[in-house]
Amino acid sequence: MGVFPTFAFGVFVYQNPPNVTSNSVEITNFSKVAKNDSINVIQIEAQNTGDGIAYCTSYVDLTNLTTGKQQRLMVKRFTIVPELTRDFTFLLPKELEKGKYLAIGVLDYEGSEEIQAAKMEFEIN
Numbered sequence: 001m002g003v004f005p006t007f008a009f010g011v012f013v014y015q016n017p018p019n020v021t022s023n024s025v026e027i028t029n030f031s032k033v034a035k036n037d038s039i040n041v042i043q044i045e046a047q048n049t050g051d052g053i054a055y056c057t058s059y060v061d062l063t064n065l066t067t068g069k070q071q072r073l074m075v076k077r078f079t080i081v082p083e084l085t086r087d088f089t090f091l092l093p094k095e096l097e098k099g100k101y102l103a104i105g106v107l108d109y110e111g112s113e114e115i116q117a118a119k120m121e122f123e124i125n
Contacts, residue, residue, distance in 0.1 A: 014053050014055075014079055014081075015053075016052040016053050017052075020050070020051055020052030021051060022049075022050040022051050022052070023050045023052050023054060023109065023110075023111045023112065024048070024049045024050035024054075024112075025046050025047070025048050025049065025050070025054045025056060025080060025107060025109045025112075025116060026046065026047055026049055026116060027044060027045070027046055027105065027107055027116045027117075027118045028045045028046065028047050028085065029043070029044075029045035030042075030043070030044055030045070030103075030105045030118035030119075030120055031043055031120070032092075032103070032120065032122045038094065039091070040091075040092040040124075041089050041090060041091050041092060042060050042073070042089075042090045042092060042103055042105065043087050043088065043089050043090075044058055044060070044087070044088040044090075044105045044107060044118070045085060045086070045087050045088075046058070046080060046085065046086055046088065046107055046116070047080075047083075047084070047085040047086075048080040048081060048082050048083065048084055048085075049083075050082060051082050052082065053079055053080070053081050053082070054079065054080045054109045054110070055077075055079055055109060055110040056077065056078050056079070056080060056107055056108065056109045056110075057075060057076070057077050057107075057108045057109075058075070058076050058077075058078065058088045058105070058106065058107050058108075059072055059073060059074070059075040059076070059090075059105075059106055060072070060073040060090045060103055060104065060105050060106070061073075061103070061104045061106070062092075062096075062101050062102070062103050063101065063102045063103075063104075064097060064099055064100075064101055065099065065100040065101060065102055065121070066099045066100060067097070067099070069097075071093075073090040073091075073092075074090065076088055076090075080109075088105075088107075092124075096124055097124070098124050098125060099123070099124060100121060100122075100123050101121065101122055101123070101124065102119060102120075102121055103119065103120050103121075103122065104117060104118070104119045105117065105118045105119070
């Protein structure tokens with residue numbers, strides 16, 4: 001008897017059935033979270049309130065309210081199945097200047113005519 005390591009991979013294929021009538025995703029929480037003294041993240045919590053799979057694109061725009069400098073945090077693409085809540089986590093850059101910031105979290109999902117957005121102000125000391 002022995003242990004034989006093997007490798008495998010899987011492919012996920014998502015498809016909405018033709019009877020999907022409601023495609024809807026809502027931002028349920030938008031917050032800045034301090035993981036420790038040197039790591040800060042912004043989280044967007046989104047929930048699929050529709051009855052089909054949502055194909056989402058999410059990003060955060062930061063604006064330094066003192067200097068006016070703008071920065072976009074990484075764009076992420078996700079799928080959210082019905083009745084599921086997902087967290088989109090964006091790492092704040094370590095070289096972010098001290099000061100007050102405005103963060104706008106954007107969630108765009110396929111098939112929608114409008115986007116979901118949330119905003120908040122925070123300060124980097």
